[in-house]
Amino acid sequence: MGNSNSSPSTADVTAANPDDAGAGSGRCPSIGGLDDSLVAPMSTTEIHIQPTADACQSTPSKQLQATDFDLEVESAMASTTTFPDTGPEPSGRSRRVEDYYVLESTRLGRGHYATVYRGRSRRTNQPVAIKKIRRALTDETRLKSEVAALRKIQEHPNIVSLLDVFETAGDVYVVMELCTGGELFERLAEKGPYSEMDCVRHVRCMAEAVAFMHANDIVHRDLKPENILLSTPDDTLACIKIADFGLAKITTATSMKTKCGTWGYSAPEMISGSGCTFGYDAKVDSWSLGTILYILLCGFHPFDPNGTRSDNDMIAAIKKCHFDYADEAWVGISIQAKDLIKHLLVLDPNERYSIADVLAHPWITGREGVDIPVQPLSPTIHTDLARFQKTTRAKMYDEVDENEA
Template sequence: MEGTDLASKYDIGDTLGVGAFSEVKLATNKHTGERYAIKIIDRAKCKGKESMIDTEIKILQQVRHDNIIQLHELYKEENRIYLVMELVTGGELFDDIVGRGKYGERDAANLVHKILKAIDYLHCLGIAHRDLKPENLLLSDKSATPKVMISDFGLSKIFNDEEVTKTACGTPGYVAPEVLKRQGYGREVDLWSIGVITYIFLCGYPPFYHTNNVVLFKQIMSGKFEFDRPWWDSISDAAKDFIRHLLVLDPQQRYTAREALAHPWIVHYCGVTRTEDLSPVIVKRNKSRRRTDTL
């Protein structure tokens, strides 16, 4: 809504958060009383990052999923862009993990199940998030059973059918090995990140860690990780098998979101995910095995 007076429709309230070139404020619709979060992007602060902002807005305008943060309205002014977003009040999943230490298998599987359904939806639209981590997963509210919501599409990428990218991006501990090798990568990077997140859910620490990023990246590119004793002794073999199918060096052998949803560990706790509840898929074949890719 270019040129529309935002203030005539919304009461702008407290600051909820501040980023490198934006801030988020609480807003209340004057007519309905509904509350939203307004992300205010300062155009002057994002010089050189315009394409990243444009991609994020394009994605937010396109997606509609229960586990993805929703954009309700867009306002543009000469110096600022206003994104009227769905308000979530449960905080970051990262803080919830820190508070709990770790999750039980049922809770972890239920969270991962919701994340996978949202990622399957994005991948079917040709979108890779590219920066999945607990800090970018929000909880809808502070109830005992909040929704988990994927947010922050600033590093996301819209892929064409056969497109790969060599741009290094993401957060060090969650980044896929093919990103570090800069040999080209696709949507499979998100499943690696989900593998790391699942590992953390179950034990409270990451599978790859070092204070020196050079050493950390070598660990990731080796693909070697352990289920350390005694922390993993009580965790099921099914959970470990699920992680092993995601933390796979070869992205062509790594589970897709749909394959991960069908894994026995997810099915045991969450039931069978019905095909009609997911986006359409196109089945491709390669020399190594039958594979289902989402487009």
């Protein structure tokens, strides 16, 4: 398993310093204890790339025009994807990125084949993230797949927006929404103790975004805390944004076989080798969501509670699905939360919840008399989460990205 240092992820592309000024679009205010009516079912209108008075509204964007790169993407994905009639700014090889965007000196991330810069639109002054990708150093199939996936699902407010694509003979410039709120886990760790009800709101937003992906035949395959961002540092307006579609797969097939993802959040069938032989389906995203939920509620990884297991020991625990609720951190957490996790972290994918099942679960819907605690999970939950973040940064769970089978 190789280390994931070859390129900045889309999270690197879109996440910025929380102190940066910038408005996010979308819905689902995530940090403040807001009225549940603000997390009602999603709108299907197109994303507007400028800030509005209501950060949870969206408006149509401009017509998308094909470039040589676009046509190659369409050709590569013709059997599984169609492009929307509306989308980012018109793009083409005859246009230059510098004519439409100011490429600032602030570098947000750097990898083997890509460098990510902060930028802004010359037309609207909107801050953006610009990923400059060296064509000679990258796998264009993966790049085209990422762009195609983002174009297919760009109207969802809880998915990071693709704004524009430019190309030259040597480079491709991918212009993305800049998420100035940073990573969700980092923000929660900074803000102080949070409640189980807060976790409901966060997970509901994530699940609705993933459900939208699945409805559009896209499996993310790399859901993890680093890819769960916030649109803005303003707690009253912050919206969950799922990022990094570098391993996303557009497929109408019933199963996939590529061994990929970040193994600390990958389903057992993806890392055991059985998936390469027998295939796996969209429920790998359910497993990842279950792992994220577990960490949110207690502040440690279900398969490495003390953060001390070796890679091999942790992978073995994942393959056997060995986890529990024995730690005192679980004492005040609702039965319904534990029940949802129990149905997500399931070894047999046939028995595992789909994302549709997640959205219908009482812990998410609030039906069936579920009483979700609104008091802090514990006085130290935020520091526990911060400790987990620090441990994760040190361990850097490997990302696997083998060729498509």
